[in-house]
Amino acid sequence: AAEEYARHIGVPVHALDYRVFAAHPLAVRIHDQYYVRAIQQVHPDLSLSFYCAVENGIVLTAMTPGPLLPNLQQLFDGLRQRLGQLLLTIGCDCFLRRLELEGRNGLEPVGACLREQRVIGFNTYGEQFNGMHINQTFTGVAIARPRPAVGR
Structure with missing residues (x-):
């Protein structure tokens, strides 16, 4: 599996590491949605382990x-439109997104955006969504000031 993955992304097998995995994720398609299945490591027999379940076949x-x-x-634009002024967002961000950002020198601009949006939280190893463990996601709870009722 590692040889095929490395061939597909154009790197030698010995170069496969967590940064490469974060920059080149794999996903499973369920109906019209894709869900990331992040690679965790390459084993000596060149098999791969994932951070979440990947069934045979x-x-x-x-x-x-x-x-x-x-x-x-x-x-965040969409959240403000739906909810009103955002007061706080408690965010859970998969650490693989952080690794991806570090590899692209994007950590500071994204960090500045999250601070501007009043996001607090932590990095995770993925999230649960509809009973499924997924990787490279950002989830959270947004708390907003309700908009004034129209017509009062």
Whole structure:
């Protein structure tokens, strides 16, 4: 598995490490949604371990991560539109996103965005969503000031 993965992303097997895995995730498709299945390590027999369950026979798709900052900005714009002024967001951010940002020198701009949005929280090893463990995600609870009722 490691040889095929390395060939597909264009790196030698000996170069496979956590930073490469974070920059080149794999995902499983369920209906029209993709869920990341992050690689944890390469074993001496060149098999791979993942951070979450990957059943035998599951088809994995190579993903190309997009820029995180525009996605975060769009997320918080949408939250403000739906909820009103955001007071605080308790965020859980998968540590693989942090590794990806470090590899792209994007840690400071994303950190500044999260501070501006009043996000507090921590890095995780992935999140649970609809009973499924997924990786490279940002989840949280947003607390907002309710908008004044219209027509009062």
